[in-house]
Amino acid sequence: MGRLFGTDGVRGVANVDLTAELALGLSVAAAHVLAEAGTFEGHRPKAVVGRDPRASGEFLEAAVVAGLASAGVDVLRVGVLPTPAVAYLTGALGADFGVMLSASHNAMPDNGIKFFARGGHKLADELEDRVETVYDQHRTGEPWERPTGAGVGRVRTYDQGFDQYVAHLIGVLPNRLDGLKVVLDEAHGAASRVSPEAFARAGAEVVTLGAEPDGLNINDGCGSTHLALLKAAVVEHGADFGIAHDGDADRCLAVDAAGEEVDGDQILAVLALAMREAGTLRGNTVVGTVMSNLGFKMAMEREGIELVQTAVGDRYVLESMKEHGYALGGEQSGHVIVLDHATTGDGTLTGLMLAARVAATGRTLADLAGVMVRLPQVLVNVPDVDRSRVATSAELRAAVTEAERELGATGRVLLRPSGTEPLVRVMVEAADIDQAKTVAARLADVVKSALG
Structure with a gap:
């Protein structure tokens, strides 16, 4: 078995x-x-x-x-x-x-x-x-x-x-959310009651989407994996921003007032600065993964905050946080862990803390998220190859070295074998999207020829 x-x-x-x-x-x-x-x-x-x-x-x-x-x-x-x-x-x-x-x-x-x-x-x-x-x-x-x-x-x-958990969420907020209008997409999932109740009790005006679960519609065209509805609703309702959860609400992605996505890396950047200001960013460190956008890493370096990167998966982020006593970590996908208040990624808590930062500063979410600029990131999955030879192929190693030389300091290459499928993931970041696509396609061809 x-x-x-x-x-x-x-x-x-x-x-x-x-x-x-x-x-x-x-x-x-x-x-x-x-x-x-x-x-x-x-x-x-x-x-x-x-x-x-x-x-x-x-x-x-x-x-x-x-x-x-x-x-x-x-x-x-x-x-x-x-x-x-x-x-x-x-x-x-x-x-x-x-x-x-x-x-x-x-x-x-x-x-x-x-x-x-x-x-x-x-x-x-x-x-x-x-x-x-x-x-x-x-x-x-x-x-x-x-x-x-x-x-x-x-x-x-x-x-x-229900009430015990909502009270916990409200109790850890540094300030209320009065004056904010927020659209919440609950993915017809587990937070359909919890999240709107928590935001409302904290003082926000709430518009809800995907909050009518019937057992069959969870994640169906809504939530953190389908942001189109939320983007349109935020603009339509003139909201300050929107929050999207997944089916079990351990993730949080956001949308600013103009309908632009704010991903997990950007949320981490905003919270890292807020926690540093409050004196709760232990070790002046935030934990991400090897998939964290290079723009996030550059922003943290500029702000004097150390970034520790782990393997992909929130469990590895959490292991690093617990081992070294760090307070904040997460993934680009929206798994954000605030270890002083949660033992796992908590989408509702993350959304509330992001909203609290907007309310406390009086700045827009777009302005706060502007602390980092997301570099274009291209991901290509190469199927039906021998993923076990990624680390040992001389041909592949030479191709990666050449790609890294071409990209320079504002680009990055990551080749990662899938943990569950016979495929290799090729990720390329660059300041220019066309360059990222070109390099990713070239590397994908090398992966096919070297590992096929």
Whole structure:
């Protein structure tokens, strides 16, 4: 069996790849592994379980709850809430672990399972591996001890989670948002109630899009992966700016008053300066990834802020932040982590903090985001090649060296093998978009000939 866990939990087509049987079995395995790891410390274990609005989340939630209760875990069902809300409540309620059912920005037929350890932190790789091993042992017939009588877990609905999470969001804001008009695109997802409520309570005038989930329309032509509706709505309503989330609301992208996109790198730049001014940017450092735009890196250098870059994936950003004590990190895609207030990317929190900066300074979002200039970035996927030889091909290495010489200080080349598909990603940045396209196409041809 191939590894079930990817970089963000277990994900696949619901009822095909991700079945009720798999959800139940993984939940039982997680309960056993976390108990063995000493997480429960001799008391009756408790788990928080939440989901996004996907129709498949209904039966998958039932399977997860059944698995946990059958393993002797008490369950608090918090219902439809964002992934960062489940992470927050796992810590705030003193739960031993949390479970979120969501496929984030994926299309509706997909779903996923993500586990959080005590405190609301993602499971370490070794614990995920152990969960998978125990699941496979049970799946192939190895018996496991089943509690009976009073030993089985109890299940109850925890309705207070919504208000508790919103209060947390409002409580960490440095100032109110009175006077701002904001359009929110909720992707018909998990933040459809939370985000508008939080912005309204903070004082903003709110216009909502994509806030009517029916279980089937999540991410359908809206949200952070489809910004056209938000761009048009911001201009139509004369709003100060717009915010877009994905299905589970761990991402945030923005649109300024003119309808121009403000991506994750720009949001990080704005927040980095705000946090430095407030004295909360620990180590005077922000954490990004190797895909962070070169314009972001140049802006941080100009502002005297250090940029640490990790492998692609918010889990690697978070690992670096926790290891070195940094307070701010994220990705171009809109995963932004403010570690003093969240244990994972939190799209609603990010949007609120961005809005708070606009309100506090009286400057437009476009003006604030202008601290960095995004250099044109071209990404070409080269399929059906031997991705394992990217680092060892002399022909490829020579081509990259020549491209870097041609681009100079205002350009960059990154070749990255896909972690899940037989393809290589070629990314080129340059001050001129035509130059970036030309260099990317040339490198893609070399990848085909050298690794095909």
